[in-house]
Amino acid sequence: MTVPLAATDFHADLDLALRLADAADEQSLPRFDAADLEVSLKADHSHVTDADLATEQAIRDILHAERPDDGILGEEFGAEGVTSRQWIIDPIDGTANFLRGVPLWGTMIALAVDGVPQVGVVSMPALGRRWWASAGDGSWTATSDGARRLSVSTVDSLDEASVSFQSISQWAQAGKTPELLALAERVWRDRAYGDIFSYMLLAEGRIDMVAEFDVKEYDIAAAVPIVREAGGRMTAFDGTETLSALSALATNGILHDSFLSLFRDLPRA
Known part of the structure; x- marks a missing residue:
């Protein structure tokens, strides 16, 4: 991406x-x-x-x-x-x-x-x-005053991050329940705003991460330029740069590697 x-x-x-x-x-x-x-x-x-x-x-x-x-x-x-x-x-x-x-x-x-x-x-x-x-x-x-340029947040700590995880069932079906629980325990605030609105909140700097699974290209493609041009970063959940990996991780850019590390470094059964 x-x-x-x-x-x-x-x-x-x-x-x-x-x-x-x-x-x-x-x-x-x-x-x-x-x-x-x-x-x-x-x-x-x-x-x-x-x-x-x-x-x-x-x-x-x-x-x-x-x-x-x-x-x-x-x-x-x-x-x-x-x-x-x-x-x-x-x-x-x-x-x-x-x-x-x-x-x-x-x-x-x-x-x-x-x-x-x-x-x-x-x-x-x-x-x-x-x-x-x-x-x-x-x-x-x-806006009512004309077009307003967007910019992602400058939050640089997971402890201060506000995130949208979309839905519990989605993460569970992807086998990512441990990752979701670890995320909720690590960040300041977790909510499921859902669907495309979450990505727009990210681009506006109102939240700091969005992640979801079982997504097709049409579920995320329009969000990519909007997030990217606002200064954010968007990859698949494993960090690969593709639209077709059936997952998405969007962040303010500053925290992207921190989220990837959080998920990657979890203890495995």
Whole structure:
């Protein structure tokens, strides 16, 4: 999840990603907390709603028209086209929240070049919030006073760190319960804010670490540029630089190696 040495101008791609987020919000927000929301189970027993499908389709329609040579990877309709320039989409991250009327959900849109996310947009319309970043241009959020540049925290001690672990069951299913308990005992504050919102809190400097398991590329790709451009660091749980390791560890950068050491140095049965 590192930035290639050769700088590239992603301004036009970011502009497009922001318009894609506008189109997504137009589909998703009217269906939020709707009495007639259609919900079904996918093969993996996760939920999908009519809003998930309509939102991803709206994004794909624009990409097909404006970027026909780019590839697409989306949660609901899979992959198509090239992978050298690939738009990675999670139409509604936090579908469980969405279908229960909890406003902590959002659309995630990323552009990855040769597997590295270089543009990221996260829109959480039920909260009236949006975040975005592109390589070399910083990480930003919209406020009532205009765009505000983001910066991760400067916390440099695990004893003072505030972290989001996503869910106990997720860590347990990954066989990481000892790591979770060690984390809770070591840091100042542990909470499960959940889903994409945790990464945005990290980029804003409000928490200092996010870690989760059983994640696909579309679950985390948009967060990578936003965290990175805010000064943070994002890897897999074992420290490898990849989107496909099914885990994510995002930190303020200062504490990244300390968290990796905490997990690595645990006594093993």
